[in-house]
Amino acid sequence: MVVTTPKPWDEIRFALGDGKxxxxxxxxxxxxxxxxxxxxxxxxxAERMEDEGLEVLARVDLPSPCDRRLTRRDLxxxxxxxxxxxxxxxxxxxxxxxxxxxxxxxxxxxGLDAHFVGTVERVGVFHEQCxxxxxxxLNATGGICPVTGCPKGLRNGPCEEANAGACEAEPGLECVxxxxxxxxxxxxxIGAFGTVRPPAPPVRRxxxxxxxxx
Amino acid sequence: MSAASWVLVGxxxxxxxxxxxxxLRELTPEVGVVLGDPADxxxxxxxxxxxxxxxxxxxxxxxxxxxxxxxxxxxAEARGAEALGCRGLWLLTGSPGPAEAAAVYELDPAVLAxxxxxxxxxxxxxxxxxxxTPAERARAGVxxxxxxxxxxxxxxxxxxxxxxxxxLVRQGPGGDLVPLEVSP
Numbered sequence: 001m002v003v004t005t006p007k008p009w010d011e012i013r014f015a016l017g018d019g020k021x022x023x024x025x026x027x028x029x030x031x032x033x034x035x036x037x038x039x040x041x042x043x044x045x046a047e048r049m050e051d052e053g054l055e056v057l058a059r060v061d062l063p064s065p066c067d068r069r070l071t072r073r074d075l076x077x078x079x080x081x082x083x084x085x086x087x088x089x090x091x092x093x094x095x096x097x098x099x100x101x102x103x104x105x106x107x108x109x110x111g112l113d114a115h116f117v118g119t120v121e122r123v124g125v126f127h128e129q130c131x132x133x134x135x136x137x138l139n140a141t142g143g144i145c146p147v148t149g150c151p152k153g154l155r156n157g158p159c160e161e162a163n164a165g166a167c168e169a170e171p172g173l174e175c176v177x178x179x180x181x182x183x184x185x186x187x188x189x190i191g192a193f194g195t196v197r198p199p200a201p202p203v204r205r206x207x208x209x210x211x212x213x214x
Numbered sequence: 215m216s217a218a219s220w221v222l223v224g225x226x227x228x229x230x231x232x233x234x235x236x237x238l239r240e241l242t243p244e245v246g247v248v249l250g251d252p253a254d255x256x257x258x259x260x261x262x263x264x265x266x267x268x269x270x271x272x273x274x275x276x277x278x279x280x281x282x283x284x285x286x287x288x289x290a291e292a293r294g295a296e297a298l299g300c301r302g303l304w305l306l307t308g309s310p311g312p313a314e315a316a317a318v319y320e321l322d323p324a325v326l327a328x329x330x331x332x333x334x335x336x337x338x339x340x341x342x343x344x345x346x347t348p349a350e351r352a353r354a355g356v357x358x359x360x361x362x363x364x365x366x367x368x369x370x371x372x373x374x375x376x377x378x379x380x381x382l383v384r385q386g387p388g389g390d391l392v393p394l395e396v397s398p
């Protein structure tokens with residue numbers, strides 16, 4: 001799940017510029033779980049904008065804005081409002097905002113900041129547990145990710161500063177590689193600890209598995 | 215061991231270079247020098263160059279810190295150490311720097327040792343760390359398997375059990391020049 005936080009109102013207001021008529025779109029998926037882009041947050045932002053003298057032509061909850069097929073279908077419901085609007089405010093992650101931008105052909109204001117892929121402990125408490133590194137080592141580390149669990153992201157640990165299970169880079173944190181050792185020992189797979197894991201492939205942007213058109 | 219005895223030099227700020235070099239000149243050439251993680255101090259290769267210019271026969275081991283360097287930079291530093299005439303490389307992960315600087319750890323010592331081998335760097339490889347927990351000892355075994363032959367154990371505590379294939383060197387008390395005691 002993509003974990004997001006709302007942008008400050010001043011930043012959103014600045015991005016709205018001179019536009020008067022807007023559509024506010026939220027995400028019923030990740031942003032709704034984070035309570036940053038669900039229907040309540042869409043309503044709150046719309047009301048704030050109306051208090052500022054702006055006109056909100058439609059409030060839309062998109063099931064998965066990042067799925068262009070679904071978004072293309074759902075935007076047909078507000079095609080007249082889109083024609084009349086100066087732009088769209090998206091309470092979604094950057095993927096969702098860009099998908100909307102490509103489809104509407106109008107200015108899109110991003111209302112959220114996306115931070116990481118996380119798991120949910122409870123509303124408001126999220127844990128980054130996947131770094132999207134493209135070279136997952138969970139099979140060899142007993143299901144514990146060292147890239148997100150280690151402040152240095154080490155794929156071969158522990159580091160030389162580890163102190164009997166305590167992390168030196170993050171005081172109060174248990175060394176993830178000690179946890180990995182204990183987990184592998186419990187699973188009877190301690191032999192996996194001694195493998196040298198190569199670094200993740202370097203990130204070359206833009207990243208896409210899709211076909212390039214030019 | 216490749217030297218009669220060793221001393222470890224920690225971080226050296228620009229203001230301390232002359233003092234540290236003066237202390238090193240007092241040592242016989244057979245005493246090897248291990249330069250520690252410079253962090254925000256004087257770059258290790260620069261300090262090594264100064265030491266070797268004053269005592270060309272002195273064995274010098276320089277740190278190769280994975281923090282904030284990609285593999286290109288690490289191989290270049292290793293080749294620089296080789297060109298200077300250094301004896302060895304101390305492979306370190308390194309601690310994160312100031313919060314406003316993005317921490318980069320493309321490689322770690324285990325992978326770095328392999329990268330150096332592929333790059334044809336033929337220096338002696340050192341590493342370090344405590345050897346108290348099974349995970350820490352397993353790490354030492356992994357690094358031994360990729361070519362590390364010398365290991366610096368921090369000061370304090372009981373001497374650790376030996377690791378096959380590793381020559382252990384134990385840090386003494388602190389100071390500018392920290393003696394390194396070769397374990398029997």
